[in-house]
Amino acid sequence: MDNNININDSLEALVNNERRRSSSFNQEDKMNPNTEPVEFEKNFYTPIHTLSAKEADSLRESAQIKLTGKDIPLPIVDFFNINFPEKILRHFERKGYTKPTAFQAQVWPIVFSGRDMVGIASTGSGKTISYVLPALTHAKAQQPLRKDDGPIVLIIAPSRELVSQIDQVVQEYCSIYDLRSCAVYGGASIVTQMKALKRGVEILVATPGRLTDLHEEGFCLLKRVTFLVIDEADRLLDMGFEPQLKMIIQKTHSERQSLILSSNCPREIKTLANNYMKEYIQVAIGNEYSICNIKISQKVEVMDCQDKKNRLLFLLQDKKSDRVIIFCNMKRTCDTIENFLGENGFHAASIHGDKTQAARDAAIHNFKTCTKFILIATDVASRGLDVENVKLVINYDFPKAIEDYVYRIGRTTRGKVDERHTFTMFTKDDIRNGRDLIQLLKESNQDVPQALENLVKSSCGSFSEN
Structure with a gap:
């Protein structure tokens, strides 16, 4: 006391x-x-020995380093290329550090x-x-x-x-x-x-x-x-x-x-x-968008709009005890899906801009405490949403920009869930993002559905055009 x-x-x-x-x-x-x-x-950098431009390009390519900006310094070769105090170099030796990581090699000169x-x-x-x-x-x-x-x-x-x-x-x-x-x-x-x-x-x-x-x-x-x-x-x-x-x-x-x-x-x-x-x-x-998404299983399915609801029920049938986030582009779609799932025995809550702050807080609280396992959200309303152990993200609507797709599927990276899955419903109305999605899937080592390739080709003539 x-x-x-x-x-x-x-x-x-x-x-x-x-x-x-x-x-x-x-x-x-x-x-x-x-x-x-x-x-x-x-500025505390005095180059002692850097890679040649050719060697730098080789390192950057092998490490998948992508650079944007002007007057970018060349990467270094080893720890002695930075004027570290002798005590730092001895500490590196005791720790077993033999050379900079690829990231350090490029970042330290900058x-x-x-x-x-x-x-x-x-x-x-x-x-x-x-x-x-x-x-x-x-x-x-x-x-x-x-x-x-x-x-x-x-x-x-x-x-x-x-x-x-x-x-x-x-x-x-x-x-x-x-x-x-x-x-x-x-x-x-x-x-x-x-x-x-x-x-x-x-x-x-x-x-x-x-x-x-x-x-x-x-x-x-x-x-x-x-x-x-x-x-x-x-x-x-x-x-x-x-x-x-x-x-x-x-x-x-x-x-x-x-x-x-x-x-x-x-x-x-x-x-x-x-x-x-x-x-x-x-x-x-790596790719600035897909860098954290290689460990996420991303499945994309091309479908007609009228098939979305039935597909959603099928996806959720064995997920009644798992946290699931469903993303929609419009507020009224969130409400429609919330009612539809309720009618089919699923406990869901939705958040969007027309909801009061108290209602949004309550929905997020219920989702975090597993009172309700399904959260339906728009992109704007989900900003600031930090919930661990989300096992599945469903893109009921494909977002307007590929950056928002990356943001959405990243909701599965919080916590210690071993399996992280996303499912995306893609329609012909989303074709403007088709090429970017295919590129992202390939760079993330994900399967690209043939139906998506065909849709993009039929719309653009061929995937490689433009």
Whole structure:
């Protein structure tokens, strides 16, 4: 009991002290007397030995590296091509790292050069170290933190688990660079996090929710942030953190270096990059849309519109205890399918723009708690939907853009479900997306139905035209 009182007293004292210094989230200058901007460096790359243009093309082709942007540096050969401290190289040797991953080989020259970057890669590509080491190099080279300065490096991630994983990597290398780091996320003592931030940290790893709370209380200024990383950006957007991300980005230094990491590249990530990054380079391992979808079984069936309802019932007949999401393009279709399934003994709920927020929240809650196993949604209403262990996604209507198809089938990638399946109903009205769908299926090592090939050929003359 006494411990709880002490913790609460400490928290109240800390918060009240900061509130006396700042009465508003938007009055950041008043929170920190050190309002003079700090000059900083971004380019720390001096090529020692890079691949030739021919060798670079060969590496990129073999690793399926796709690049977009101007003046892209050539990839490196080994760890000695980056001017790492000797202690880092010895640490690599102890860890058994013999050479950079393909992603690191291309990304390090870009990031160490101070360029903004969007990196599209899956787990196992070495992406965390690909930004952590440049971040620490960047932070070490800047002027020391002044009293009440916030962090120099800010890494944002969607979950407590991922923040903890990233922080472990940061901590592993921080002692070599003589830097301080801190991880902040919900579910842990905010008092401990506040005290760490008051002492000063060069590196901060945070979930957007807890970071916003701390900033509003005056404990985490962001003006000194000159190296920003948004990791698993696709999931952050899925979880509805776009408003917080925009607010956080706008509070950082306007000339910062920015990195966005994601497992795929939906339209919202491109918009975020275009709005807040400067002449960025995009590095993708594999296809930017299909990179995370190779492990998803994608079945596409060409059919007439009038056959959709019966096909839907057939698909659901053995799925009464599995989470299923059905995507429709129109609100009235969602309602129609919800009623139709109810009449046939299935417990389903729908979400779309005409539903009240309370009704949408209730539908999602029932779906998450398995009170209802089927959720019917439009693309817009499903943004921010982060539900684990969805076994089947059904595209009752094919979306208007191929990016939305990728977003939809990606709903099966959350959680630990072994089998991830999608089923897409494709009609002649969807033919404008036929070529893109065939290409995506092939790049994801999925079967392309002959009926789809025939439909595209009959519409376009041949699949290879244009």
